[in-house]
Amino acid sequence: MNKTDENLLSEILGDPIHEADAYNIRKNGEGIKRKVNPYIDIVSKEDGNGLDIYVKENTLFGIIHIPVILTESGLTDIVYNDFHIGKNANVIIIAGCGIHNDLHKDSRHDGIHRFYLEEGSKVKYVEKHYGEGKGTGKKVLNPITEIIMKKGSYMTMDSVQIKGVDNTIRKTNATLYENATLVINEKILTNQDQFAKTDFKVNLNGENSSTHITSRTVATDSSYQEFNSNIIGNTRSYAHVECDAIIKDLASVKAVPEIYANHVDANLIHEAAIGKIAGDQLIKLMTLGLTEKEAENAIINGFLK
16 A cells, blocks of 8 residues: 555545444555455455455444555456345445556456345445546446345445546446335536446345435536436335436536336426526626636535535
8 A cells, every 4th residue: 555545545435444343445456455344244245256245244334445446557347246245234335446557558447346235224325426637548447236135124225426437337227115214315427528438227125115216417628528317106105206417518417307107106306407506506606706717616516425
């Protein structure tokens, strides 16, 4: 671990990793540090390309960090992590990836995370992505999240693209059973000629299952974003999807909502709003002494909080 590694971890984790109950650090395709306890176990897959994380039933308030960092230009890293959450367990999982690329070759990480939530379990999952470096090589991140939620389970997923990611395709597929609830909050910032595409697919298969998805994004310069959601209500269920985006300069954003009600008691709602920063918002802040640029940044930061 060097200063660059520590900075990447700080960006994607926030809190010091040693404070977690269990963790695994992956750097340039290899695990370099791990901690477990009697309630949370982390086991390497036999092929070395991922982990199985086991949380025992009735585990309360466990904190797990599973970060990935890339500092080697030209490396493509693919990892498969499976999270097995025991009955009535309650844990916080912080993951994500930081890439530092100072050279001309592209660096890429594809993280496939699969969650299996047993009956009554609760998970808060935080996933952050960040890119930095002075090289011309791109920082590419393609996260895939697959979620199976059994009766009465509850999961929140905060997915954040902080900055510096040149290209990303983000996919989330979930299947919910009886009384399961999935809440997703997505925040993305793109600039220059960056590309970001998001795909959500949620199957509401159980009675009284529900999902609430909120996507807040900002696209500036000549960047492009695309938001796709596919919500399928197969029984008495509820879904609310919100897609809000701010565009500036020559940027563009596309939102494609799809909702399928396959049951008379499936209540599915989708809302989308895309537009520029309102002039009256800028004027209000500028009357407080901010420059136009400072006012814009303040509005953007508040929108993405």
